[in-house]
Amino acid sequence: MKNGFLKTALTLVLLAAMTVTVALPALALPINSDIADNYIYNYNRQPVQAPLAYKAIRVIGYEDLGLDRQFQPSDIYVRGDYLYIVDKGGNRVIVLDQNYQVVSIISELKNAPALYAYIPGKTNSDGSPFQDSEMLSHNKNTFYAPEGIYVDEDGLIYVADTQNRRIVMCDINGNVQNVIQGVRVDVINDYAFKPVKIVVDRTGSFLVIGYAVNRGLLEIDSDGTFRSFVGAPPVTYNAADWFWRVIATEEQKKQLVKYVPTEYSNINIDDRGFIYATISTISAPELLTAIAGNSVSGALAPVKKLSPAGSDVLRRTGKYPPVGDLMFFFNSSPQIVDVAVDDESGRYTIIDSRSGRFFTYDPDGNLLYMGGGSSTDQNGRFRTANSIAIRGEHIIISDVGNKSITVYETTEYARLINSAVSSNAAGRFEEAADYWDKVTTFNSNMYIAYIGLGKAEMRQAMANYDETRFDHYENALVYFSKATEKENYSKAYGELRKEELSKNFSFIFIGIIIIIVGIIVLYFVRKSLKKKKRGAK
Amino acid sequence: MKSIGEIAKSLGTGIVTMFKRLPFAFYILAHPFDGFYELKNDPRRHNLPGAVFLFLVLALTSIMKRQLTGYLFTEPFAQMNLNVPYEIAIAVLPFILFIIANWCFTSLMDGDGKFRDIFTATAYATIPMSICNLLAIPLSNFVTISESGMYNFVVAFGYVWCYGMVFIGMLVTHQYTVKKAIATAILSIVGMAVIAFIIVLIAFLVTQVAGFVIQLYTEISFRLNE
Secondary structure, rough: HHHHHHHHHHHHHHHHHHHHHHHHHHOOOOOOOOOOOOOEEOOOOOEEEOOOOOEEEEEEOOOOOOHHHOOEEEEEEOOOOEEEEEOOOOOOEEOOOOOOOEEEOOOEEOOOOOOOOOOEEEEOOOOOOOEOHHHHOOOOOOOHHHHHHHHOOOOOEEEEEEOEEEEEEOOOEEEEEEEOOOOOOOOOOOOOEEEEEEEOOOOOOEEEOOOOOOOOOEEEEEEOOOEEEEOOOOOOOOOOHHHHHHOOOHHHHHHOOOOOOOOOOOEOOOOOOEEEEEEEOOHHHHHHHHHHOOHHHHHHHHEEEEEOOEEEEEOOOHHHHHOOOOOOOOOHOOOEEEEEEEEOOOOOEEEOOOOOOOOOOHHHHOOEEEEOEEEOOOOOOOOOOOEEEEEOOOOEEOOOOOOOEEEEOOHHHHHHHHHHHHHHOOOOOHHHHHHHHHHHEEEEEEEEHHHHHHHHHHHHHHHHHOOHHHHHHHHHHHHHHHHHOOOHHHHHHHHHHHHHHHHHHHHHHHHHHHHHHHHHHHHHHHHHHHHHHHEEE | OOHHHHHHHHHHEEEEEEEHHHHHHHHHHOOOHHHHHHHHOOOOHOOHHHHHHHHHHHHHHHHHHHHOHHHOOOOOOOOOOOOOHHHHHHHHHHHHHHHHHHHHHHHHHHOOHHHHHHHHHHHHHHHHHHHHHHHHHHHHHHOOHHHHHHHHHHHHHHHHHHHHHHHHHHHHHOOOOOOOOOOHHHHHHHHHHHHHHHHHHHHHEEEEEHHHHHHHHHHHHHHHHH
16 A cells, blocks of 8 residues: 555656656747857856847748759848849849748849950050950850849849959849949059959949959949059068068978958948948967957958048957957868948947858947857758848848858847847937846846946936935946946946045044044143153153 | 973963064064164064964965955956965965075075074065055055056055065175175075976976876776776
8 A cells, every 4th residue: 555655656756757847848938949059258258158149030042042053142132121142153143022032033134235355454465455265255144153242222233243354233123224344453463353242332432342352442433443442451460470481491481371461351331331341361360369459450350340431440349359259279260251230220240151150249349149150951050151131130141051041030138139239329328228137137148238237327326416326326336347347337436436525525524633633632642641751750 | 291281371471472572573664774683683582483473464464455455456256266275375485485595595605594584584574565465455445447556556565665675684684795685686586486396396296106106006906806
């Protein structure tokens, strides 16, 4: 009887345990329900776990678009409702609508002018213009390995038709409006104009990454004349290189790579006319040096924000620079290949093709959250991610290795952060503090949340001139110490000290007077005592 | 054979003498040359237990400084984990190394000081550092970053004063000229490095030998169990 009871009890316990185990995943919080190793770098540059910020909601392969295996997305662009994909392998432009259904596939061009088969400035030995025989075999009515795309507000598509050496402007049906070709760049000898990536600025001139051009972006007028280089990347050359140069023999020197400025890998433009450009060829030691020094200058930065004058104006005020991963092995340094900007809040996302991870930063250069990862056949992971575009709360990434387009959606956690950043940018600091407060319940390692909360407390303390301001200052101190923000902590503490001193000024003043009087009295008392002693002797 | 009561009594009188003789340290701070001379030559001023006590005070104030310094002057969250023996070693070991190295060199270079003289003088010379540590704690909790110069000055002043006192102490204890004192000071620092190197070397060798013995033991015990 007793045994039977034990058995029943045991069975019941086991059953209960099993039910709980089965039910647990359903009970778990909605965050981190995806298979993902999400992290964020904390104040000390250590990777710590973070809630899921991006969820892959859709993966579009070439079959889904009705295309063949030649599909090779090389650049994507979002304008209005449409997503534009330029297909380097299949020589076409694919236009998708908001639901990622094919609207149009441009593979045949109409009314295209003849191809420019000369190389500007190059002549044959008899003085006649040099004609490139390779170009004669190209078809003017198709693209040939196009690599870049830009779409203006009127829906006009600008394609950098790389191997055809031209920029094609056409509408969604392939009707060519204009073609820029045969651009003459005098500075470089015998340069055959091969545009790789393209954006158009507000004055209507083109900013182009030229194939094998390392002096910056080519700025080309709307009529096709080359104006100048913009935002030339600096030459990277360090002491170790110099040392090896000195001791190397002539043979070895030939084997050493020539020291040339790095090329830009992709460009993007925001609605205020700032150009975001990425460099993917920064070496691991250089990148690690820049990270260790928290370099504010753009000298070794994989992402830059170029003003129309060409200088780097990206703010890098975070606890570490916006470079993607901070920790990596020397043989797998990050390659930042593209950047996408959210016009409303100014936050931008960069993608690292080596690790497949993408990182979102606020306009000040603080890391907000990341997503993605590297894998061959897993949803939301990439083999060779190469381009990124943003549409509201969606991030769209093309993967040339998997021949696919992946659409990510931000989670509740990421949307809270976005709201906080947007409110902050708009000057609504109290509202931002509410959002930051919620963010800290998701992720207590989010140091910028504590900065936001601390700043809000500071503002409240300064706004309310009553007894509560002391509490606000105290709260600000707690938040700033959690964020390890010494500058702001010092500021808040200075204010608090000033307030406390002026509040208790009378007590302090009286105290000082009492001490001084006490010392004087003691001095005289001692003197008279000594006199008495002497007198007694 | 002394009884426990007698031992306790002598211990008690020892402690009382130690504390009675300690205030002389403040005389040394004010008059270092006379003070150190008297400390060495007047048997009534000898105070070896007091020297040990002063090193303990230095360790204590160093730990207090580490734990109680204001937020602005510490590494974030560094105060969360404290290793007391390590902190004591960090505070006191350099001085102990210096004493040993200095004794080694000065006994070869006609120094007048015995080991106990060097030890006592160095211990008395650490008082400025303890004082400045104690002063720096409330100051660090009161100043902001823009006034950090004040805090840094107090800390630096503690170091400079302490090292100056050590120098004068050695000068007087060994009856050296200034030139010779500087030379021995430099030699002592080199000696400290050598001693530290030898300690590390020995520790490394001992671990190697111990590891070898342990390995040998495991190997043999496995063979025997087969």
